[in-house]
Amino acid sequence: MNTEARAFDWAEAPAIATYNFAYLDEQSKRMIRRAILKGIAVPGYQVPFASREMPMPYGWGTGGVQVTASIIGPDDTLKVIDQGADDTTNAISIRKFFQRTTGVRTTTATTEASIIQTRHRIPETPLTAGQVLVYQVPIPEPLRFLEPRETETRTMHALEEYGVMHVKLYEDIARHGHIATTYAYPVMVQGRYVTDPSPTPKFDNPKMDQCPALQLFGAGREMRIYAIPPWTEVTSLDFEDHPFAVQAFDRPCALCGADDVFLDEVIMDDQGGRMFVCSDTDHCNGRQQAGHAGEQET
Amino acid sequence: MQPSLRPESFLEGGFADPVLGGQAVFRCIMQAMAEPGTVQPISHDLQPPEPMTATMAAIAATLCDADTSIWLDATLAANAQVVKWLGFHTGAPVTPRADQATFALVGDIGAMPALADFAQGTDSYPDRSSTLVLAVEHLDRGMALDLSGPGIRDSRTLRFAPVPSDFIAQWAANGARFPRGVDLILAAPGAVACLPRSTRVRQEEG
Numbered sequence: 001m002n003t004e005a006r007a008f009d010w011a012e013a014p015a016i017a018t019y020n021f022a023y024l025d026e027q028s029k030r031m032i033r034r035a036i037l038k039g040i041a042v043p044g045y046q047v048p049f050a051s052r053e054m055p056m057p058y059g060w061g062t063g064g065v066q067v068t069a070s071i072i073g074p075d076d077t078l079k080v081i082d083q084g085a086d087d088t089t090n091a092i093s094i095r096k097f098f099q100r101t102t103g104v105r106t107t108t109a110t111t112e113a114s115i116i117q118t119r120h121r122i123p124e125t126p127l128t129a130g131q132v133l134v135y136q137v138p139i140p141e142p143l144r145f146l147e148p149r150e151t152e153t154r155t156m157h158a159l160e161e162y163g164v165m166h167v168k169l170y171e172d173i174a175r176h177g178h179i180a181t182t183y184a185y186p187v188m189v190q191g192r193y194v195t196d197p198s199p200t201p202k203f204d205n206p207k208m209d210q211c212p213a214l215q216l217f218g219a220g221r222e223m224r225i226y227a228i229p230p231w232t233e234v235t236s237l238d239f240e241d242h243p244f245a246v247q248a249f250d251r252p253c254a255l256c257g258a259d260d261v262f263l264d265e266v267i268m269d270d271q272g273g274r275m276f277v278c279s280d281t282d283h284c285n286g287r288q289q290a291g292h293a294g295e296q297e298t
Numbered sequence: 299m300q301p302s303l304r305p306e307s308f309l310e311g312g313f314a315d316p317v318l319g320g321q322a323v324f325r326c327i328m329q330a331m332a333e334p335g336t337v338q339p340i341s342h343d344l345q346p347p348e349p350m351t352a353t354m355a356a357i358a359a360t361l362c363d364a365d366t367s368i369w370l371d372a373t374l375a376a377n378a379q380v381v382k383w384l385g386f387h388t389g390a391p392v393t394p395r396a397d398q399a400t401f402a403l404v405g406d407i408g409a410m411p412a413l414a415d416f417a418q419g420t421d422s423y424p425d426r427s428s429t430l431v432l433a434v435e436h437l438d439r440g441m442a443l444d445l446s447g448p449g450i451r452d453s454r455t456l457r458f459a460p461v462p463s464d465f466i467a468q469w470a471a472n473g474a475r476f477p478r479g480v481d482l483i484l485a486a487p488g489a490v491a492c493l494p495r496s497t498r499v500r501q502e503e504g
Contacts, residue, residue: 021317030363033324034400037361038425040331041481041494043448047425071328073321130329158421190448190496192477210451214332229332229449229496 022069023101028052032070032225036216039227044189045157046140046224054220061094061119062220064136068117071132071216072098077105079113084121084262084279091119108282120183122204124261124283127213129230135198137219140226142186142196162194165237173242182247188235189228203246203262208234253278256287257294308382311345313359319343323360327483330492335445335456337437337489347379349405351433353485355383358431362388362401369399369416369428373406402430407460413468416480424477427495434458437486441465442502449494455502456491458484469499 020026028050035049054062072078078098082091086108094117095106107113110125117134127133143153146164156162165186172180185202189195197205198217208215208228215228228234238244252259254275261283263276275296278284313319323342330338346355362368368390374380381392393399396415404410410432419427440459443466446452462468472479472495479495493499 021321026317026320027363027365030320030361031365033328034361034366035425036328037331037429037481038427040328040449041496042424042477043496045424045477048423071321071325073325074318154422214328227332231451232448 024069029070035225039225040229043232044193044195046226049225051220051223058221061136063218064117064134067134067216067218076114077107079107079116082119085281120199122207124280129212131213133213133215135217137198137217140219140222140224142194186237190233205236254294254296256284256292308379312387314343320360323356330490333449334497335454337491339489347383350380354433359387362390364389366400367391367393369396369402371404399428402428404432413472413480418478429481431483434484434486437491444500444502445497447497466501
């Protein structure tokens with residue numbers, strides 16, 4: 001037997017041998033799994049859970065990571081997106097984390113993924129039955145900026161007392177002439193709980209309604225898990241004379257020419273040059289490969 | 299006197315691989331809870347002592363631990379091997395009070411208490427309610443129930459047997475307490491189905 005000390009070769013190791021599968025210990029997973037089941041049974045209700053320290057700072061998606069770690073298995077294919085992109089820092093670091101701790105297959109293709117962990121976007125490609133969308137949520141309480149006390153917001157949810165949220169939206173109209181909330185736009189889940197869709201642009205709100213995929217939300221710092229089951233009614237709060245509407249863009253994507261997607265503004269130089277491109281990189285690449293082209297200036 | 303080398307039977311029959319075994323069973327339960335009334339096949343290698351069914355044992359071993367109290371119905375509570383098996387494989391404390399149970403394991407559906415006798419949660423914390431695991435014999439025959447609610451596209455038909463007494467009225471009362479109320483996991487041989495409190499049930503005509 002070779003007793004020589006050998007440096008750990010990260011390149012060779014498919015997973016960190018000294019950690020449990022998916023990093024979390026089994027008791028933590030069971031606790032999170034129970035919270036997920038309660039969340040599914042009461043759609044939109046924020047279930048308290050004993051959030052664990054993760055090997056990344058709060059704000060990097062520790063809630064979503066704990067949810068993914070508790071549901072993922074060897075047969076899963078994982079996709080991780082950050083603002084729609086598969087190749088930004090947060091997405092890459094979380095994808096590598098699960099590659100190392102589980103060895104599961106990863107993908108950038110929305111259609112191939114069984115679990116999609118997301119920070120602040122819902123993929124443009126429609127989700128399908130059997131997929132699970134895991135949101136990283138910074139502040140799960142939609143009423144928090146209106147009422148800072150947890151004891152009060154909890155009672156407001158219990159009593160279905162959501163008048164203050166409508167007052168907030170009304171004040172938007174009084175000041176700006178329209179509802180100026182553009183992200184984290186509050187939704188009503190199955191006619192009961194006002195819920196924060198996490199800071200996704202309101203452009204994505206309609207995708208949550210009657211979605212065939214299961215949507216799970218994890219807030220690590222705030223220690224809350226909530227869920228929206230497939231085929232659940234999700235309506236964005238609005239008024240009869242000021243109905244909910246999504247953002248409209250005055251130009252198509254500069255790379256793929258799509259005109260029905262959410263666009264990111266990219267600053268090109270210090271002369272005021274700018275470009276509007278798809279925030280969903282997988283969707284954009286797919287369209288370009290299919291022969292669609294935008295009006296990109298070279 | 300020589301100590302017996304044969305291990306006590308309650309030590310045996312757990313997950314061969316608790317990590318991946320528990321994960322696979324949980325995903326079945328999660329899918330069943332997310333799409334109420336669908337029958338999810340479940341595979342595992344658990345061999346609990348009679349009369350606890352293998353599917354019920356797999357659910358308990360997956361979800362229960364020292365943080366969750368378990369209520370056992372009379373047939374299960376009377377069996378010392380079942381109680382010891384649950385104690386060894388989950389570490390969960392057994393409670394005699396249904397209204398304080400995190401999980402309730404029901405082996406004999408005909409003799410089960412009313413759904414209202416279990417923990418219902420509060421309006422502020424509806425998650426503090428009991429999850430009932432019912433050992434059913436069939437998920438393909440019995441009274442036809444027409445389901446609607448979250449997780450169900452339009453409607454879905456579920457059959458299971460045996461059905462608790464006065465189930466339609468009991469389930470309607472459970473739904474009327476929403477967001478309070480209990481959730482059901484129906485544990486059949488080789489499969490599970492779920493009825494979360496959000497699901498509305500109607501008895502199909504004819």
